[in-house]
Amino acid sequence: QKEVEQNSGPLSVPEGAIASLNCTYSDRGSQSFFWYRQYSGKSPELIMSIYSNGDKEDGRFTAQLNKASQYVSLLIRDSQPSDSATYLCAARRGGKLTFGQGTILTVHP
Amino acid sequence: NAGVTQTPKFRILKIGQSMTLQCTQDMNHNYMYWYRQDPGMGLKLIYYSVGAGITDKGEVPNGYNVSRSTTEDFPLRLELAAPSQTSVYFCASSLRGDSSYEQYFGPGTRLTVT
Numbered sequence: 608q609k610e611v612e613q614n615s616g617p618l619s620v621p622e623g624a625i626a627s628l629n630c631t632y633s634d635r636g637s638q639s640f641f642w643y644r645q646y647s648g649k650s651p652e653l654i655m656s657i658y659s660n661g662d663k664e665d666g667r668f669t670a671q672l673n674k675a676s677q678y679v680s681l682l683i684r685d686s687q688p689s690d691s692a693t694y695l696c697a698a699r700r701g702g703k704l705t706f707g708q709g710t711i712l713t714v715h716p
Numbered sequence: 717n718a719g720v721t722q723t724p725k726f727r728i729l730k731i732g733q734s735m736t737l738q739c740t741q742d743m744n745h746n747y748m749y750w751y752r753q754d755p756g757m758g759l760k761l762i763y764y765s766v767g768a769g770i771t772d773k774g775e776v777p778n779g780y781n782v783s784r785s786t787t788e789d790f791p792l793r794l795e796l797a798a799p800s801q802t803s804v805y806f807c808a809s810s811l812r813g814d815s816s817y818e819q820y821f822g823p824g825t826r827l828t829v830t
Binding site: 649652 | 747749751756757758759760761764766774806810812817818819820821822823824
């Protein structure tokens with residue numbers, strides 16, 4: 608079992624829709640979780656971090672954490688073509704992050 | 717602030733050659749990291765450092781070495797390059813004490829070993 612696993616994708620949604628990205632983790636000692644966006648040929652860019660159960664909202668983005676189910680998700684509301692990228696989920700234990708393999712999101716006009 | 721900078725951006729090595737990938741951050745971050753990313757894959761941790769003089773292995777350290785003599789710099793050394801080391805290498809840093817340990821990435825070095 609992979610330590611951090613993301614829904615395989617690719618995920619395609621129409622412009623204006625809600626995109627839902629999911630991630631599960633196996634290490635119950637994970638302390639916080641991150642979503643990164645990576646455009647093709649570029650470096651990962653931090654979108655959100657979350658470490659408490661529940662929802663955390665930032666603009667069009669909402670991160671959700673359920674530690675009992677070992678599940679993290681990212682919702683993107685009003686998706687735009689500029690949101691098309693690979694989204695990486697990561698779990699932190701101590702000072703180290705473990706990344707999932709990424710989910711490719713395409714938002715079509 | 718420039719953030720995290722890496723040099724070179726691109727490099728082609730022949731099998732058996734050696735090279736050093738440079739990484740510098742100007743954010744006074746304690747923690748620094750080296751990752752590799754193979755096509756279509758996530759990031760795998762090679763080495764990390766929690767402060768000057770302290771380094772530790774990550775998930776895939778074989779074939780690499782690091783040093784951390786200053787807070788700002790964290791070079792990655794490849795000895796005896798192999799085709800399996802063809803990848804994109806990212807350096808990252810984070811500030812200990814921030815509860816979330818958010819990591820910030822450099823632009824990457826694309827390395828090809830032939």
